[in-house]
Amino acid sequence: MPYSTSALIAALAGAATVAAHGHVTNLVINGESYSGFLPFVFPYQQNPPTVAGWTAANTDNGFVGPENFASPDIICHRSATNAKGHAVVAAGDSIFLQWDTWPESHKGPIIDYLANCGSSGCETVDKTSLEFFKIDEAGLVDGSNAPGIWASDQLIANKNSWMVRIPESIAPGFYVLRHEIIALHSGNQQNGAQNYPQCFNLQVTGSGSARPAGVKGTALYTPNDAGILFNIYRSLTSYPIPGPALVAGAAPNPQGSSAITASATAITGSAAGPIATPPATTTNAAVPTTLAASTTSAAATRPATTTTAAQTSSKAAGCAGPVIVTVTAGSPVTTKAAKPGKGRKHPRQLAMN
Numbered sequence: 001m002p003y004s005t006s007a008l009i010a011a012l013a014g015a016a017t018v019a020a021h022g023h024v025t026n027l028v029i030n031g032e033s034y035s036g037f038l039p040f041v042f043p044y045q046q047n048p049p050t051v052a053g054w055t056a057a058n059t060d061n062g063f064v065g066p067e068n069f070a071s072p073d074i075i076c077h078r079s080a081t082n083a084k085g086h087a088v089v090a091a092g093d094s095i096f097l098q099w100d101t102w103p104e105s106h107k108g109p110i111i112d113y114l115a116n117c118g119s120s121g122c123e124t125v126d127k128t129s130l131e132f133f134k135i136d137e138a139g140l141v142d143g144s145n146a147p148g149i150w151a152s153d154q155l156i157a158n159k160n161s162w163m164v165r166i167p168e169s170i171a172p173g174f175y176v177l178r179h180e181i182i183a184l185h186s187g188n189q190q191n192g193a194q195n196y197p198q199c200f201n202l203q204v205t206g207s208g209s210a211r212p213a214g215v216k217g218t219a220l221y222t223p224n225d226a227g228i229l230f231n232i233y234r235s236l237t238s239y240p241i242p243g244p245a246l247v248a249g250a251a252p253n254p255q256g257s258s259a260i261t262a263s264a265t266a267i268t269g270s271a272a273g274p275i276a277t278p279p280a281t282t283t284n285a286a287v288p289t290t291l292a293a294s295t296t297s298a299a300a301t302r303p304a305t306t307t308t309a310a311q312t313s314s315k316a317a318g319c320a321g322p323v324i325v326t327v328t329a330g331s332p333v334t335t336k337a338a339k340p341g342k343g344r345k346h347p348r349q350l351a352m353n
Contacts (some may be wrong), residue, residue: 021061021103022160024053024179024198028096030252031261034087037198052087052266054176054199055081063183063194065334066223075217076178076199083201084123085266091206092168096258097179097198099160102152106183106194107232109241112136112164113178114202115214121174122201123268131214132178134243135250136164139227143236150232152181158255166202167249175202175348178217179249182242188231191223212247220244231283 024036036053043059056077064074073079089095113132116124138151155162164179177200186192220243221228227242 001031001155014188018260021106021183021196022060022099022101022181023058024097025100026098027052028258028260029089030093031086031257031259031266032087032264033260033262034200034266036262037083044080046243050083050085050221050266050268052083052085052200052202054080054083054201054337056198059295060161063196065195066191066193066221066228069223070101070218072128072218074195074197074220075130075197077197078197080127081205082123082125082127083199083266085268086111086201086203087120087264087266088203088205089166091166091170091172091208093206094163094165094253094258095177097164099155099162102156102160102181104153104156105185105342106181107147107152108182108184108187108193109137109139109227109239110155110162111180111182111241111243113165113180113214113215113220113243114118114170114175114239115178116211117174117176117201121203121269122176125176127176128216128218130176131216132176132220133212133214133247134245135247136253137243138237138252139230139241141237143239146234146236148184148236150184152183154255159257161257163253163255163258165253167208167210167251168206168249169208169249170204170206171211172205173203175204176200177202182228184230184232187229188233190229193228193230195221203267210247210249213245231348246324290351 008077023039025038026033026035028034035049035051037051037055037060039059041058042048042051042055054076057079058077062078064071064078068074068111111134113134115130138154140148140150141154142149164177170266177199179200180195180197183194183196186194192250223229225242226240230239
């Protein structure tokens with residue numbers, strides 16, 4: 001949808017006080033791009049659109065610290081409230097999560113969880129009742145030279161994006177996807193780690209039957225966990241990724257890109273598929289050079305955008321850097337109903353070698 005001039009001005013004004021950490025702007029499933037919660041835009045709109053990303057009070061692009069691990073804020077970010085729509089994905093397919101930016105200094109693991117919302121769906125579920133099971137994790141890539149190469153570096157090299165696969169065995173239903181980066185640049189001191197959780201509502205289709213047991217969000221970590229209170233400024237051979245073990249059927253997903261073929265509107269209720277709108281244009285962007293002991297990405301295709309950069313300083317942990325505010329340009333288009341999520345073919349995803 002087009003954004004008003006007043007909303008854009010307010011968003012840019014707000015950007016002047018935020019830290020250059022980052023948030024997920026959109027997720028791509030089978031070529032269809034769903035908007036996430038945009039903290040620099042939606043809070044300044046009278047009637048923000050219905051999206052699959054949970055609303056949160058992270059207008060400063062900030063984090064949740066270990067001192068709040070027992071608080072509901074750690075579940076889906078600060079003061080998070082349910083997204084009013086959801087995206088559809090088939091079990092076995094992958095989800096491409098696009099961040100607006102991520103600072104190179106904020107090194108650490110990337111972790112993904114699912115939590116079953118029950119038959120009523122995730123639009124009204126009590127977040128404190130959600131029990132999360134881990135479906136993806138990546139941590140230290142190469143620790144021979146401090147502070148090392150981490151999953152966060154892979155995300156940066158992959159144009160600030162991450163690919164996560166929904167295990168094929170997962171039973172159909174409504175789930176919250178909890179996607180998180182844990183920054184460890186201050187993790188060598190008590191309450192120094194920084195957690196950046198993001199949540200999205202999903203409807204998983206398929207023929208799986210697995211319903212893994214999970215852990216409530218407020219019990220995922222403690223401030224003294226080996227992977228939370230952790231010093232990255234030394235030579236490392238391993239890193240204990242925090243949280244529960246991966247569930248059966250979960251496997252590392254090769255990082256790559258997903259071409260955007262349409263813009264999808266988040267849906268509500270139990271509808272089987274989204275309404276897709278072809279983007280105005282697409283552009284091919286080259287992915288950065290291979291990371292040592294890591295993998296490389298193929299080119300990514302994205303819709304045309306208007307981008308404004310503001311140089312800012314952080315109020316958290318002395319971080320500083322440019323903030324990129326991306327606003328999708330609206331244009332009249334003809335909508336068409338997308339095919340149901342179940343059994344859809346996934347677009348070609350270019351795996352990194």
